[in-house]
């Protein structure tokens with residue numbers, strides 16, 4: 127577990143698992159969330175931004191500034207996810223709010239990086255469009271980033287959007303390729319360690335019937351139904367919360383340095399595929415640390431404990 131404070135910017139497209147990731151970090155006293163930016167992804171930008179506001183309110187963290195980012199991928203046509211439902215957070219009532227000033231996120235992240243006393247960690251939980259634009263426009267800010275932690279890609283396992291591509295990378299392959307090529311310390315949490323980690327019905331039933339626990343029970347019901355249909359897995363997949371947990375307890379993860387690129391030249395079967403150099407060749411150059419394993423037991427118990435702790439305020 128980390129034992130000193132860390133400053134974090136969260137870029138996200140909520141989404142059920144994005145919601146759980148934000149909740150995991152929101153009340154941790156060692157995590158200073160400087161801001162949240164949204165990006166199209168699991169659903170449209172207006173919807174993910176409304177959902178992010180809902181999550182910050184639920185976590186009693188509406189002191190955290192929220193900014194809408196990219197509305198579209200860099201080049202390709204926009205796609206949406208299947209598993210998060212029409213709203214992105216099906217199962218709860220979401221108040222329609224117009225929070226949409228697209229692309230405000232750029233200025234806000236730039237300001238946060240410029241103002242921070244120490245380099246900050248960026249946690250990227252959606253398509254990498256905002257992050258690609260940021261470092262293309264302001265490469266001088268790379269030194270202000272402690273580490274970029276990315277949920278995305280599939281190294282040795284099949285994709286979850288199609289046979290080879292993981293959803294976040296497939297949403298904007300050109301942005302992902304640009305970010306992967308940016309010389310910055312990065313940790314990638316691909317599908318590989320995530321596909322066997324689920325929150326079970328039993329775990330969910332153990333959550334308190336209070337504000338956060340009840341809300342999670344509501345949103346996880348349709349999420350689990352969709353995961354069963356589209357992924358053939360029983361339980362709630364925890365992609366983004368696993369990436370968030372890396373910030374809290376890197377010791378629970380095994381990482382391997384790799385050189386990973388994204389296929390952007392094909393517009394066919396392999397578009398958006400993450401391609402890692404897995405040969406042992408003489409002159410290896412690595413562009414990121416890739417998570418190959420996570421201690422699922424530690425992660426699930428830390429997640430449940432964080433949610434129960436949040437609901438204690440309701441007692």
Ligand code: BDR
Pocket residue numbers: 141142143144168207251252277286292293294365366
């Ligand atoms: C990623 O895709 C999205 O649907 C999830 O929120 C997660 O970030 C998993 O492939």
Ligand code: CA
Pocket residue numbers: 138139140141143144167168251252366
């Ligand atoms: Ca996400």
